[in-house]
Amino acid sequence: MKLPELNLPVIKLLIVKDWQLFQKQLALFVLGALVALCLLGMARGWSFYLGSLMLIIVMVSIACFAIANSLIVERKEQTLAFVMSLPVSPLDFYAAKLAGNLVTFLVPFVLVVLGTLTVIVFTALPNGLVIYSLLVFGHIWLAYCVSLSVAMAVESEGWNTFAMIASMVMINPFIMILAQIPAISEATSVDAIVWSVPAVLILSAQLLLGVAALAVSGWFHCRKTAFY
Amino acid sequence: MSTAFRVTGLCKRYPDFALQDINLALEEGQIMGLVGVNGAGKSTLLRLLTGLTAADGGQVEVLGQQMPGGQVAAKRDMGFASEDMRLYKSRSLRWHMDLVRAIYPAWDENYAAQLMRRFDLRADQILKGYSHGQRVKALLLLCLARRPRLLLLDEPTTGLDPVARVEVLEALADVLRDEARSVLFSSHNTHDIEQIADTIAFLHQGRLLGCSDRESFVDSWRRIVCRGAWRGDQAGLPQVVAARQTGSLLELKVRDYQDTLLATLKQQGLDIHSVDPMALEDIFITTVRAGAIHETA
Numbered sequence A: 001m002k003l004p005e006l007n008l009p010v011i012k013l014l015i016v017k018d019w020q021l022f023q024k025q026l027a028l029f030v031l032g033a034l035v036a037l038c039l040l041g042m043a044r045g046w047s048f049y050l051g052s053l054m055l056i057i058v059m060v061s062i063a064c065f066a067i068a069n070s071l072i073v074e075r076k077e078q079t080l081a082f083v084m085s086l087p088v089s090p091l092d093f094y095a096a097k098l099a100g101n102l103v104t105f106l107v108p109f110v111l112v113v114l115g116t117l118t119v120i121v122f123t124a125l126p127n128g129l130v131i132y133s134l135l136v137f138g139h140i141w142l143a144y145c146v147s148l149s150v151a152m153a154v155e156s157e158g159w160n161t162f163a164m165i166a167s168m169v170m171i172n173p174f175i176m177i178l179a180q181i182p183a184i185s186e187a188t189s190v191d192a193i194v195w196s197v198p199a200v201l202i203l204s205a206q207l208l209l210g211v212a213a214l215a216v217s218g219w220f221h222c223r224k225t226a227f228y
Numbered sequence B: 001m002s003t004a005f006r007v008t009g010l011c012k013r014y015p016d017f018a019l020q021d022i023n024l025a026l027e028e029g030q031i032m033g034l035v036g037v038n039g040a041g042k043s044t045l046l047r048l049l050t051g052l053t054a055a056d057g058g059q060v061e062v063l064g065q066q067m068p069g070g071q072v073a074a075k076r077d078m079g080f081a082s083e084d085m086r087l088y089k090s091r092s093l094r095w096h097m098d099l100v101r102a103i104y105p106a107w108d109e110n111y112a113a114q115l116m117r118r119f120d121l122r123a124d125q126i127l128k129g130y131s132h133g134q135r136v137k138a139l140l141l142l143c144l145a146r147r148p149r150l151l152l153l154d155e156p157t158t159g160l161d162p163v164a165r166v167e168v169l170e171a172l173a174d175v176l177r178d179e180a181r182s183v184l185f186s187s188h189n190t191h192d193i194e195q196i197a198d199t200i201a202f203l204h205q206g207r208l209l210g211c212s213d214r215e216s217f218v219d220s221w222r223r224i225v226c227r228g229a230w231r232g233d234q235a236g237l238p239q240v241v242a243a244r245q246t247g248s249l250l251e252l253k254v255r256d257y258q259d260t261l262l263a264t265l266k267q268q269g270l271d272i273h274s275v276d277p278m279a280l281e282d283i284f285i286t287t288v289r290a291g292a293i294h295e296t297a
Helices: A008-041 A045-076 A080-084 A090-122 A129-153 A157-169 A171-179 A182-189 A197-222 B042-050 B071-075 B093-103 B109-118 B132-144 B162-175 B190-196 B214-219 B260-267 B280-296
Strands: B003-014 B017-027 B031-035 B057-062 B078-082 B150-154 B182-187 B199-204 B207-213 B222-227 B240-246 B249-254 B271-277
Touching: A008 A045, A008 A090, A008 B093, A045 A080, A045 A090, A045 A129, A045 A157, A090 A129, A090 A197, A129 A157, A129 A171, A129 A182, A129 A197, A157 A171, A171 A182, A182 A197, B003 B042, B003 B182, B017 B042, B017 B182, B017 B207, B031 B042, B031 B190, B042 B057, B042 B071, B042 B078, B042 B150, B042 B182, B071 B078, B078 B132, B093 B109, B093 B132, B109 B132, B109 B162, B132 B150, B132 B162, B150 B162, B162 B182, B162 B190, B182 B190, B190 B280, B199 B214, B199 B280, B207 B214, B207 B280, B214 B280, B222 B260, B240 B280, B260 B271
Parallel strands: B031 B182, B031 B199, B078 B150, B150 B182
Antiparallel strands: B003 B017, B003 B057, B199 B207, B222 B249, B222 B271, B240 B249
């Protein structure tokens, strides 16, 4: 089977373009995450809850910001037509949007994940929170991938907003489900990183399902010869 | 002479609209004006030519490439700007120029600077502060300075003030000093088309009503004013597209005009008062109305 050719130099330029467009706002999100991490690091009851809430808000905001600005707002403000007029195929466009979006999301996401793990490990917080945090971040990753796939495939702003809000809001029931799994909930208060079977399964499922959602939308775009 | 684009038997269907059996070609070095009312199918045709949309039937060949499969190669030599295309508001024209220059090796910085002066644009100004006219000019600059072989413009003069419109039209006319460049320019403003187009194509309700060079096209139409009564017997005179009776005066608008028509009209008892050429706008309105009548008949 002949693999489709990609216009890599233009794809690279479009990724840089997206990064340049959003870097200032992303820096502000990272600043917000730093404040949240400082609160977490104080290791007091009130600061822990305030910090963790703020951290989740910042992470959800980063995920929604990346998708909304690089796809939904571009459609709404009609700048997508400009990008499509450049020498790119629908697959090039998909690859550029996917990579640009992942860069826009993953750079602050990875920074915040690493910062959170560092705070947990090097402060008085119990190290058992490492797995718990990774599971919460895993949910944000999965929600982001699902929302991004929907945004790539569906032009409707309403459906995109619904996909983003619904997938992100699911973090609440998800946290409640984690609290019902003793192997995970009980490990949060111990000062050791415990990789239980449910935790490994959930985290693996989050990572794989996220990649699968992106792969499905990629397969869909590979078959497209035109944008509309 | 080679063709900039050629479409054959082109069809595109939407739930409420269909572009039907379009056959059209543009020779290199020509400016074609695509005239039609809003919703006639001009934007759909341009999207098909740029490869943004896939046809349901027929062939689209642009700069030697079959579309939409060859759109990447074709778009390397093509500039496309449409009325609904926007640039990034938070960025400057310079930022956009740097982006386009990095993509198109033929980018001409001197020409870009010349256009910037001509259009009175400031490269470092954030586009949020640009007026509609300035945004259109900026888009045109980004298209023209890449020195495309084919320029596709969808309603570029819509919403521009008279001065900006003239500036844009003059810039387009200058593009054609290079005989290897071609332009397809859609508009519902016949005055703009009349000023710069070599060839005129009429699109109405998804159908191509006619296409020919501007001079012979305009020259083939006449407005004939006579005295007498119109019997409504158009079957014998298919070139009469419209007839309007006002008292004893009869106004006929005819296409494919030949002097022999006057003798025929006289034989039918009409007294010819005057025979005048028609303006493109008048031809356009007459054609559209006749097309609409034909469709509903």
